[in-house]
Amino acid sequence: MRNTMKFSILIVVVIVSVTVFIVECIQQSLSDDVVEEKGDQEKAEEFAEKMKPKIEERLHEEDIHNFIKTITFKKNVSISPMGYVTVDGYINNEPDKYHFSASLIYKSNEIGSMSHSPDLSDRFENWDDFDPQVKEDFLNSLSEKEREQYLKDIGEKE
Numbered sequence: 001m002r003n004t005m006k007f008s009i010l011i012v013v014v015i016v017s018v019t020v021f022i023v024e025c026i027q028q029s030l031s032d033d034v035v036e037e038k039g040d041q042e043k044a045e046e047f048a049e050k051m052k053p054k055i056e057e058r059l060h061e062e063d064i065h066n067f068i069k070t071i072t073f074k075k076n077v078s079i080s081p082m083g084y085v086t087v088d089g090y091i092n093n094e095p096d097k098y099h100f101s102a103s104l105i106y107k108s109n110e111i112g113s114m115s116h117s118p119d120l121s122d123r124f125e126n127w128d129d130f131d132p133q134v135k136e137d138f139l140n141s142l143s144e145k146e147r148e149q150y151l152k153d154i155g156e157k158e
Helices: 002-062 118-123 132-140 144-153
Strands: 071-079 085-091 099-105 110-116
Touching: 002 071, 002 085, 002 099, 002 110, 110 118, 118 144, 132 144
Parallel strands: none
Antiparallel strands: 071 085, 085 099, 099 110
16 A cells, blocks of 8 residues: 555656656747747847848839938838848928838848839839820829829929
């Protein structure tokens, strides 16, 4: 009877020890994942900071009318499920009207793609590529105030 009791206690001690060990391993694994994610976010933020001059250069290349006065980058940098580092920003202190987003490729230090709000894209439009009627139709779709501002923005009116 005594041996059976000792054996039972030994089994309980072994089970408790194994359970504690497993729980400890799981907790360590979870904390390692959190550290790795933070490390990836920090790497993405450093990479985005390094790439900001390239983003500015690309925006200025697209700005054939010299519309851009200021470029502001938002603080949030995200990592897409595909691994792209995404940086958002806006032009001329107009975050709602003239915003852009750049998807950066970490491994090749390149801008993968860049998107613009419709209003910003309109400011980059090269009307020489279109029939004059297309530009006229576009201008007619704007209110008088918007038309005046647009013509100022592309340098056709003072």
